[in-house]
Amino acid sequence: MADDLYGRVAGLLQGMTHDQLSEEPQRVAGLVVPSEKGLSRRQRIEQALANLTQKQLARLALKFGADRGDIPLDEAGRKVLEANDPPISxxxxxxxxxxxxxxxxxxxxxxxxxxxxxxxxxxxxxxxxxxxxxxxxxxxxxxxxxxxxxxxxxxxxxxxxxxxxxxxxxxxxxxxxxxxxxxxxxxxxxxxxxxxxxxxxxxxxxxxxxxxxxxxxxxxxVVRGVGGRPKNLIFASRGPKSEIGFADAINNDIVILSGEESCLVYDRPIGASGLLWSELVTWWGEITPGADAAKLGARLQESLASDAERKLFATYFKAYRSTLGEALPALLPQVYLHYDPAVVKTLRRRLPLPRQRMDFLILLPSRQRIVIEVDGKHHFSENDLPSLKVYANMVSADRELRLAGYEVYRFGANELVGDSAEARITDFFDKLFHLYRIRQ
Incomplete structure (x- = not known):
């Protein structure tokens, strides 16, 4: 299967002229074909494909197949990408x-x-x-x-x-x-x-x-989603917790009573297709005249609490904004899960709600909600000392989320720094998007 895929991609490229090799593969699939003088077309193609993994080669096949209407090429790529999936007998x-x-x-x-x-x-x-x-x-x-x-x-x-x-x-x-x-x-x-x-x-x-x-x-x-439809997203928290109320309790319309500058509230309908980055950008532009995607990204980054979170956020957009385009799911930072509009300390016999905020949330099609947590030492310690109580509270909250239909994925903060961080992040999202069939 691997040799067949390589042969199909190489054969397609071999049918191009030198000028086409310099332009078309990059335009269609982001593949740069070396153009040093003296190289034959075969040599240029071999160099371009030499270090690609089978999955990278398969993704090239899908892009070329879609561009040229080449069903056998598309099929060869899909079979490689599905190699570890449960078969339909x-x-x-x-x-x-x-x-x-x-x-x-x-x-x-x-x-x-x-x-x-x-x-x-x-x-x-x-x-x-x-x-x-x-x-x-x-x-x-x-x-x-x-x-x-x-x-x-x-x-x-x-x-x-x-x-x-x-x-x-x-x-x-x-x-x-x-x-x-x-x-x-x-x-x-x-x-x-x-x-x-x-x-x-x-x-x-x-x-x-x-x-x-x-x-x-x-x-x-078959995957299990979360029951119900998202109605309000309170996210990008960058300061004291805002106080909220209901402008219309029947319609579930939220109004921020104080601390409006500390968070964003997305209150538009979110359908079965989840929430896309392009939809978030459109909303942002309408509520913030003159704003664009870059300014929204900068505002979201203000809510990130660590270098590890900033690395994950930046790598996500660097790796997938151009490849997924309009299909890119929104990556929402610092999203409130539990929200008590009242100040908890003023209430008697009332404990704060657990897991009030999620580091990142992605809303995918068919009610799939992906939670990504970046764990620093405060997730396992109290006053700089290891704490079984803190750890137990964390895993208990994870259980409740999973039972409600959320998928929870955790990274240790040290995984998201250093030379291998980008590769680790993209490997995770590649597998996640493949699992949930997120494609361009």
Whole structure:
């Protein structure tokens, strides 16, 4: 698989002229191809690819595949990236095909949705011995013009859906249950039936958005999100805890009573797609005339309490702002989880709420909430002495968060400083984004 991927990427580059090698790989995939005089195209390509890991090579394949509509190249990259993922077995794929019977596309054409993800130009010989027609022609004939000639199980066999990558197979299922294909009870019933089978291998179809009131489903590994919808985010705290109240308790509209300069409050609706950096920047620009992304970043950095936190925050944007673009999730620092508008010390028989603030929070699609904590010595000590009580309070609060559906990841502060810090941070986020299918 690795040699095949290298050969495909190298072969694509070999088809470019010297001038194209100097521009196109960098434009499409951020790959710089050396341009020293006297080097042949082959030598330039070998030098450009020499130190890439298999995952880096696979990401190149995805970018080139998307740019050129090269399905085999895209597929080769996806299989490398999915090497450690739970497979969707042939049996599961067969049983999913049987749920559809002989109708994969519903209100749409089968060729229309299958042709987006599979090569249909290959000539085949059908059951009647008719040869010379492409697979596209045969699908059109046996599924769109004459429904019932082919079952979806037979279709899967012809297009290679039993052996393709999980991502490609999942994308095909997404198309099959899209509102343009199915709606109402038909859509709801088939999603339930598919999820019952997908669960055996650890996958599911989950509503991610809507189209004119109709749910749009996304394919993903089974993960457990947080119940409810985020209504207010109080974050970027950089001073004394602000006092808050409700301008409208029915609508859950917050008003800052004092200390407004100490924090930010994002009170716009956050849907099933989570919160993106681009959405946060738009909000910031509207409430702070003349402000831009750079000024928002500077304001957020003011709330960071240590060099380790600043390193994580800076590396996140350095590594992913350009590669993920509009798909970049917002990384929110110093977010209040528990918030008592009253001053706790004025209350009798009342202890402060635990884990009042999280170092970082990311809101991902499908109600996934990622908490990142950077642990300094105060997480384990009291008055500079090791404290089992402090440690116990911390792990107890972690348990409560996880039981509520949050995912909690901890870094020791010493992990986030020094020469290896950036590599450690990007390795973490690479794996996190792969797990939750965050892609450009």
């Amino acid at each position: 042939h049996i599961t794929r067969r049983d999913l095909a049987r749920v559809f019977g002989d109708d994969l596309a519903g209100e749409r054409g089968t060729v229309e949705i299958v042709g987006r993800y599979f090569v249909l130009s290959t000539p085949i010989e059908d059951l009647l011995g008719s040869s010379g027609q492409s697979l596209r022609d045969q699908i059109d004939r046996h599924m769109d013009q004459n429904p019932g000639d082919w079952s979806v199980e037979h279709l899967f066999s012809e297009i290679g859906a039993f052996d393709c990558s999980n991502a490609r197979f999942g994308a095909l299922l997404e198309e099959a249950v899209h509102p343009l294909s199915r709606s109402g009870d038909d859509q709801a019933g088939i999603v339930v039936a598919l999820n019952k089978i997908l669960a055996r291998d650890g996958y599911e179809l989950v509503q991610e958005s809507e189209l004119s009131g109709h749910p749009i489903f996304g394919f993903r590994p």
